Amino acid sequence: MANSLLNDKISVVNVGVEGFLHSVTDHGGAALHLDWRPAGDGDPALSWAVAGIAADADDADAPGARVDAANARAAQQMILAQPMLVDIALHARDVWPEMGRTLLHAGAPVAWERMCGPMQGAMIGALLYEGWAKSADTARAMLASGEIAFASCHDWQAVGPMSGIISPSMPLFVVRNATDGNVAYTNMSEGIGRVLRFGANSEEVLDRLRWIERVLAPGLKVAVNAIDGGIELKPIQSQALLMGDEVHSRNSAATLLFFAAIAVPLIESDFDRAGVREILNFVGNTSQFFLNLSMASCKATMDAAHGIEGSSIVTAMARNGVTTAIRVSGLGARWFEAPSDKPVGLYFPGFSGDDANSDLGDSAITETTGFGGFSLAASPALVQLVGGTVTEAVSYSQEMYDITHTRNPAMSLPLLDFLGAPTGIDIRRVVETGIRPVITTGIAHREAGVGQIGAGIVRAPMGCFSAAAMALAQSYGVA
Amino acid sequence: MANSLLNDKISVVNVGVEGFLHSVTDHGGAALHLDWRPAGDGDPALSWAVAGIAADADDADAPGARVDAANARAAQQMILAQPMLVDIALHARDVWPEMGRTLLHAGAPVAWERMCGPMQGAMIGALLYEGWAKSADTARAMLASGEIAFASCHDWQAVGPMSGIISPSMPLFVVRNATDGNVAYTNMSEGIGRVLRFGANSEEVLDRLRWIERVLAPGLKVAVNAIDGGIELKPIQSQALLMGDEVHSRNSAATLLFFAAIAVPLIESDFDRAGVREILNFVGNTSQFFLNLSMASCKATMDAAHGIEGSSIVTAMARNGVTTAIRVSGLGARWFEAPSDKPVGLYFPGFSGDDANSDLGDSAITETTGFGGFSLAASPALVQLVGGTVTEAVSYSQEMYDITHTRNPAMSLPLLDFLGAPTGIDIRRVVETGIRPVITTGIAHREAGVGQIGAGIVRAPMGCFSAAAMALAQSYGVA
Numbered sequence: 001m002a003n004s005l006l007n008d009k010i011s012v013v014n015v016g017v018e019g020f021l022h023s024v025t026d027h028g029g030a031a032l033h034l035d036w037r038p039a040g041d042g043d044p045a046l047s048w049a050v051a052g053i054a055a056d057a058d059d060a061d062a063p064g065a066r067v068d069a070a071n072a073r074a075a076q077q078m079i080l081a082q083p084m085l086v087d088i089a090l091h092a093r094d095v096w097p098e099m100g101r102t103l104l105h106a107g108a109p110v111a112w113e114r115m116c117g118p119m120q121g122a123m124i125g126a127l128l129y130e131g132w133a134k135s136a137d138t139a140r141a142m143l144a145s146g147e148i149a150f151a152s153c154h155d156w157q158a159v160g161p162m163s164g165i166i167s168p169s170m171p172l173f174v175v176r177n178a179t180d181g182n183v184a185y186t187n188m189s190e191g192i193g194r195v196l197r198f199g200a201n202s203e204e205v206l207d208r209l210r211w212i213e214r215v216l217a218p219g220l221k222v223a224v225n226a227i228d229g230g231i232e233l234k235p236i237q238s239q240a241l242l243m244g245d246e247v248h249s250r251n252s253a254a255t256l257l258f259f260a261a262i263a264v265p266l267i268e269s270d271f272d273r274a275g276v277r278e279i280l281n282f283v284g285n286t287s288q289f290f291l292n293l294s295m296a297s298c299k300a301t302m303d304a305a306h307g308i309e310g311s312s313i314v315t316a317m318a319r320n321g322v323t324t325a326i327r328v329s330g331l332g333a334r335w336f337e338a339p340s341d342k343p344v345g346l347y348f349p350g351f352s353g354d355d356a357n358s359d360l361g362d363s364a365i366t367e368t369t370g371f372g373g374f375s376l377a378a379s380p381a382l383v384q385l386v387g388g389t390v391t392e393a394v395s396y397s398q399e400m401y402d403i404t405h406t407r408n409p410a411m412s413l414p415l416l417d418f419l420g421a422p423t424g425i426d427i428r429r430v431v432e433t434g435i436r437p438v439i440t441t442g443i444a445h446r447e448a449g450v451g452q453i454g455a456g457i458v459r460a461p462m463g464c465f466s467a468a469a470m471a472l473a474q475s476y477g478v479a
Numbered sequence: 480m481a482n483s484l485l486n487d488k489i490s491v492v493n494v495g496v497e498g499f500l501h502s503v504t505d506h507g508g509a510a511l512h513l514d515w516r517p518a519g520d521g522d523p524a525l526s527w528a529v530a531g532i533a534a535d536a537d538d539a540d541a542p543g544a545r546v547d548a549a550n551a552r553a554a555q556q557m558i559l560a561q562p563m564l565v566d567i568a569l570h571a572r573d574v575w576p577e578m579g580r581t582l583l584h585a586g587a588p589v590a591w592e593r594m595c596g597p598m599q600g601a602m603i604g605a606l607l608y609e610g611w612a613k614s615a616d617t618a619r620a621m622l623a624s625g626e627i628a629f630a631s632c633h634d635w636q637a638v639g640p641m642s643g644i645i646s647p648s649m650p651l652f653v654v655r656n657a658t659d660g661n662v663a664y665t666n667m668s669e670g671i672g673r674v675l676r677f678g679a680n681s682e683e684v685l686d687r688l689r690w691i692e693r694v695l696a697p698g699l700k701v702a703v704n705a706i707d708g709g710i711e712l713k714p715i716q717s718q719a720l721l722m723g724d725e726v727h728s729r730n731s732a733a734t735l736l737f738f739a740a741i742a743v744p745l746i747e748s749d750f751d752r753a754g755v756r757e758i759l760n761f762v763g764n765t766s767q768f769f770l771n772l773s774m775a776s777c778k779a780t781m782d783a784a785h786g787i788e789g790s791s792i793v794t795a796m797a798r799n800g801v802t803t804a805i806r807v808s809g810l811g812a813r814w815f816e817a818p819s820d821k822p823v824g825l826y827f828p829g830f831s832g833d834d835a836n837s838d839l840g841d842s843a844i845t846e847t848t849g850f851g852g853f854s855l856a857a858s859p860a861l862v863q864l865v866g867g868t869v870t871e872a873v874s875y876s877q878e879m880y881d882i883t884h885t886r887n888p889a890m891s892l893p894l895l896d897f898l899g900a901p902t903g904i905d906i907r908r909v910v911e912t913g914i915r916p917v918i919t920t921g922i923a924h925r926e927a928g929v930g931q932i933g934a935g936i937v938r939a940p941m942g943c944f945s946a947a948a949m950a951l952a953q954s955y956g957v958a
Contacts, residue, residue, distance in 0.1 A: 242860040243732050244722040244893070253722050256735035259742070260763040264756055267746045277743055284739040380893030381721040390893055414723070414859030414869055415894070 045479070049470050050431050052478025053312070063476040067330075067428065070311035074329045075406045075424040077305040078369065082178040083297035086230035088221035091213075093168035095185060096156065101132065102149040106164025106362045107320025108335040109152050112143050116321030116357050118199025121448025122163035123148075125201025129209045130167050136201065154316055155333070157303065158185040159295045159362035162197035162444055163321070170209070171217030175233065175296040177304050184299035188212050188220075191286045197361075198444045198451040211278075219279045223266040231261050233297035236290070237371065238410050241421070246379040247294040248363055248372030249386060249440035249455060254290035259283050295362060298369040305329055305424075312472055313405060314425040317364040317437065317460055321357055321444075324364075326464040328427055331471055338463025343443050345456015346387045357446040359458045364439045370408050370423035373438035373457065374400045377415045385455045386440055396438045396457075397422065403429040403437065427472065430465040524958065528949050529910050531957025532791070542955040546809075546907065549790035553808045554885045554903040556784040557848065561657040562776040565709035567700035570692075572647035574664060575635065580611065581628040585643025585841045586799025587814040588631050591622050595800030595836050597678025600927025601642035602627075604680025608688050609646050615680065633795055634812070636782065637664040638774045638841035641676035641923055642800070649688070650696030654712065654775040656783050663778035667691050667699075670765045676840075677923045677930040690757075698758045702745040710740050712776035715769070716850065717889050720900070725858040726773040727842055727851030728865060728919035728934060733769035738762050774841060777848035784808055784903075791951055792884060793904040796843040796916065796939055800836055800923075803843075805943040807906055810950055817942025822922050824935015825866045836925040838937045843918045849887050849902035852917035852936065853879045856894045864934045865919055875917045875936075876901065882908040882916065906951065909944040 056064035089095045092104075103126055105119055112120070124139040127148070133139035142148055153160045160166055165187075172185045190208050194200040224230060236257045243253030259280070266276050283289050299316075306315040311329035318325050325335040340358035347353070366372040376382065377397035380390040394415050400422040401407070407420030425437055436459035443454040473479030535543030568574045571583075582605055584598055591599070603618040606627070612618035621627055632639045639645055644666075651664045669687050673679040703709060715736045722732030738759070745755050762768050778795075785794040790808035797804050804814040819837035826832070845851040855861065856876035859869040873894050879901040880886070886899030904916055915938035922933040952958030 239731075242723050252718075253732055253735070256732070256739055259739055260735055263738070263742050263746075263763070264759050267742075267759070268752075268756055273747075277747055280743050280746070284742070383893075384897070390896055414862075417869055418863070 043466070046431065046466050046470060049473030049479030050428055052473050053428060053469070053476055054432070055428070063478055066310050066476070067312050067472070070308050070330060071313050071405045071424065071426060074305040074308045074311045074313040074315075077180070077308070078301055078423060079406075079408055079410065080179050081234070081301040081304050083175050083184070083233045083300040084178050084230040085173060085224055085233055085293060086176045087174040088217050088224055089172040089174055089185070090217055090221065091168060092166050092170050092172050092185075095172060095174075099168045100149065101147065102151055102168070104151050104153045104156055104158055104160065104164065104166040105320065106153060106160050106162065106360065107318045108323060108325035108337050109150065109155075110320045110322055112150070114322055116360065117447040118357055118360060118444040118450075119163040119165070119321050121199030121201050121450075122165040122196045124448065125196045125205055126165045126167040128201060129196075129206050130169055152318070153362055154318055154327070156185070157183060157299070159299045159365050160187050160197070161291055161295065161363045162361040162442060163199060164362050165196060169213060171213055173293060173296050175293070175300045176230070177300040180304045182300060182303045184296045184303060186292045186296040186299070188216060189286055189289045189292050191282065192288070194451050198442070199448050200451040201449055215275045216279055216282065219266060219271050219275050220262065222269040222271045223262045226265040226269060227261070231258070233293055234410060236261075237294060237297060238412065240290075241375055241378040241411055242414060244379055244381045246372050246375040246382060246440060247290065248366040249442065250379050250382045251290040251294060252287045254294065255283065255287055258290050258293065291363065294371065295365050298365040298371065301369050302365060307332070310476070312427045312469070314368055314427060317368050317439070318362045319359045319364060321360040324359060324460050324464055326427075326460070326468060328468045328472065330475070331468060334471070336464045336468040336471070338461035338467070341458050341461060343441050343456035343458040344387070345443060345454050346385065347443070347454035348452070351445070351453035355445050355453055357444045359439065359441060360444055361441065363441065364460070367437055367439050368425060370404070370411055370421040373440045374404070374423075375411065375413060375421045376438070376440065377413045378421075380415070382440065386457050388457070399435055400438065402433050403435050427465045427468045430462070431469045434462070436460050436462055436465075522945070525910065525945050525949060528952035528958030529907055531952050532907060532948070532955055533911070534907070542957055545789050545955070546791050546951070549787050549809060550792050550884045550903065550905060553784040553787045553790045553792040553794075556659070556787070557780055557902060558885075558887055558889065559658050560713070560780040560783050562654050562663070562712045562779040563657050563709040564652060564703055564712055564772060565655045566653040567696050567703055568651040568653055568664070569696055569700065570647060571645050571649050571651050571664075574651060574653075578647045579628065580626065581630055581647070583630050583632045583635055583637055583639065583643065583645040584799065585632060585639050585641065585839060586797045587802060587804035587816050588629065588634075589799045589801055591629070593801055595839065596926040597836055597839060597923040597929075598642040598644070598800050600678030600680050600929075601644040601675045603927065604675045604684055605644045605646040607680060608675075608685050609648055631797070632841055633797055633806070635664070636662060636778070638778045638844050639666050639676070640770055640774065640842045641840040641921060642678060643841050644675060648692060650692055652772060652775050654772070654779045655709070656779040659783045661779060661782050663775045663782060665771045665775040665778070667695060668765055668768045668771050670761065671767070673930050677921070678927050679930040680928055694754045695758055695761065698745060698748075698750045698754050699741065701748040701750045702741045705744040705748060706740070710737070712772055713889060715740075716773060716776060717891065719769075720854055720857040720890055721893060723858055723860045725851050725854040725861060725919060726769065727845040728921065729858050729861045730769040730773060731766045733773065734762065734766055737769050737772065770842065773850065774844050777844040777850065780848050781844060786811070789955070791906045791948070793847055793906060796847050796918070797841045798838045798843060800839040803838060803939050803943055805906075805939070805947060807947045807951065809954070810947060813950070815943045815947040815950070817940035817946070820937050820940060822920050822933075822935035822937040823866070824922060824933050825864065826922070826933035827931070830924070830932035834924050834932055836923045838918065838920060839923055840920065842920065843939070846916055846918050847904060849883070849890055849900040852919045853883070853902075854890065854892060854900045855917070855919065856892045857900075859894070861919065865936050867936070878914055879917065881912050882914050906944045906947045909941070910948045913941070915939050915941055915944075
């Protein structure tokens with residue numbers, strides 16, 4: 001018996017580093033591998049900090065239990081939110097008279113020199129559209145000179161897809177959370193092809209922006225104003241989950257539901273007949289039209305969950321094309337940033353990963369709410385666009401339950417037997433598990449002026465979450 | 480060794496009757512059960528007949544090989560079909576001047592005395608709607624007297640959901656298969672609630688029929704006529720499969736796609752503004768509006784596959800509320816009938832299976848084409864209406880591959896990794912495997928005048944297929 005370890009076949013449970021496993025199996029031993037890693041990915045200070053605020057059911061006064069209680073309130077705010085499209089502002093400057101020559105952009109604040117190509121391209125386009133510059137060269141010089149102010153959309157209660165540029169003349173959707181009264185804004189979809197949000201700025205792009213300002217926004221405003229109370233956005237998102245959308249990178253059903261909601265009020269209005277036709281043709285042929293509304297719906301939802309003292313729930317994930325940044329409910333307006341990854345996905349013919357910009361846009365507000373990558377199980381058809389298999393799509397959603405606080409009963413995922421979508425990213429769980437939030441996304445060319453070159457999937461970088469977890473632990477005095 | 484069978488534990492493969500299995504396992508034996516049954520369910524003549532026309536790749540002149548070749552042609556006809564909504568006939572009598580006082584109905588021909596309650600109720604309603612009778616009692620007496628002619632919709636190139644009543648004043652959708660030029664007809668959806676097709680015949684029901692004739696049909700006719708070539712129906716059905724519909728019992732996405740297709744032509748027309756609003760409100764709020772169009776699309780598809788000599792492909796499955804009847808491509812206009820089962824499903828509050836009529840309606844033409852129960856894997860959300868789990872929904876589709884000739888590349892099922900839907904029911908395989916086609920369906924109350932009481936799933940009875948298989952074998956001289 002004393003020699004059995006040496007003489008018998010050994011059976012081993014290997015915890016953590018997988019390399020040790022092979023030294024057992026290579027010599028004929030039986031081994032079960034447990035895929036474990038220390039919280040904080042080996043950083044002792046971070047591990048200690050996360051342990052200090054870990055869930056704690058035994059002691060209601062312990063920091064972890066207080067985080068849990070705050071998170072329950074934040075999640076409840078998300079579940080109770082009722083985002084309504086209540087109006088269209090014909091120009092952003094009407095909403096923000098102080099706007100002056102400010103351009104809003106996606107993600108956390110970023111200086112001109114550090115901006116990615118597509119964001120610079122979109123800003124150049126915005127100056128041409130506003131008439132502040134007559135040529136791209138002049139626009140570039142003005143942008144570099146400091147005479148144009150930049151601000152993060154999120155800091156103005158707004159969100160914008162991809163580069164997310166909002167300039168003073170652009171119309172805005174106005175979305176109000178009927179439960180709490182908070183308001184969120186977003187710009188309007190430009191459709192597909194060469195578009196400002198992906199960094200294109202040709203005359204065709206500017207013409208479409210002018211059409212949005214001149215026709216689309218006034219027409220939709222008349223229609224929305226005719227609907228008593230506005231248009232409820234959450235029921236559209238919920239129905240769309242049953243119809244193959246995850247309402248981030250696929251909005252085919254949601255757009256049709258929105259189309260059906262506005263068609264009758266629009267045709268009953270006294271709005272110009274040719275304009276009505278143009279609007280319905282545009283919305284009906286832009287399968288991603290609803291994305292901006294989905295984002296504003298999510299922004300109105302997440303702002304209602306923000307500012308709850310001690311909560312570790314993420315209330316914004318936003319990418320400026322250089323960094324991914326998150327905000328946390330209990331940590332105020334501070335952004336926690338880390339360099340963005342490049343999406344993995346499918347490219348349009350002639351393009352490859354070498355051409356891709358890093359992950360870009362405010363649209364990850366949908367994942368923050370539990371849509372997008374978190375609801376990928378709802379959208380098997382999306383794998384045709386972003387790559388992968390249906391099984392993988394389902395497993396992404398399943399994985400996200402490990403890092404979220406709850407299941408949203410209003411967001412039912414048929415392929416998970418109608419389980420509510422994973423909702424409320426908990427920074428503690430992200431750090432503890434090493435599982436990073438999954439995001440579905442369009443892919444922009446890294447150079448200004450080119451546009452979209454594909455679509456895919458990306459993970460938010462761990463650095464945002466570890467920095468935020470450290471800050472939260474410090475706020476509890478345990479780091 | 481000689482005694483090993485008695486002394487050792489025995490291992491058995493049990494084929495067929497499951498009862499024998501237990502005599503082994505009850506005494507500690509290991510047994511693998513093979514779920515096999517003889518083709519024809521134990522009827523030697525039928526087994527012999529089916530064996531005579533079984534698939535035969537070795538001998539191209541053998542009956543089975545000739546059936547295979549004919550089936551390949553039939554399936555090709557189905558795959559190549561391009562059903563288009565090309566027009567609306569304002570009255571059925573315009574299409575069929577010979578109609579006189581004929582009422583078309585779902586399923587195979589059936590005499591008044593044998594008709595089920597909901598079909599009788601709908602016929603009474605049709606007489607009131609046509610003004611042929613002033614009261615339900617008079618109508619009933621007229622219907623029993625023989626002065627009203629009855630005919631099967633299918634015999635008039637038409638299909639109708641549930642009782643499927645088409646009377647001379649009703650408008651019809653006109654669907655043309657652009658590939659072969661054949662035409663199919665169907666009536667228009669009455670929406671939900673109390674409706675003629677489920678056997679209701681109150682004044683509210685008749686008022687809606689009059690509105691369809693006066694407003695809906697003329698308006699849609701103007702819109703459809705304005706679209707060059709009409710509206711392609713198969714792409715709508717295909718897209719809907721990616722959006723949670725199986726385009727039989729769920730048409731939410733297909734209806735929205737149709738709505739988007741007609742909205743602009745309708746508002747651009749000079750049709751009365753109030754009528755346009757009523758039409759868009761009605762279509763937009765009737766999630767099953769597209770069902771009738773889905774059926775006519777499938778009828779136009781299946782008629783193109785009918786009449787191919789020697790083919791064993793089913794070209795129609797239709798239920799008159801008493802029997803389920805099938806037609807087979809190589810067996811002419813003959814119906815092969817057997818008593819219908821009752822659907823199993825979910826009932827509206829206050830109703831149960833005791834109240835249910837047997838399976839009813841021409842809508843199983845969608846299953847005949849590969850939609851409906853055959854594409855249930857596309858519609859996880861439907862299990863909320865008809866019962867069961869998503870896993871079961873997927874397994875129904877998987878099972879149907881065992882009884883169909885091919886996979887339709889235009890009908891992609893995301894949950895089966897975008898495999899084409901099972902297409903072309905082969906009567907030989909149904910008899911050989913004992914697997915009966917699965918159909919999703921609404922459930923009507925068995926009495927006249929009540930209406931829909933639930934929705935569920937049903938299987939077509941084996942008797943249709945065994946009778947047809949025997950007839951096909953006889954046509955080949957092998958039975």
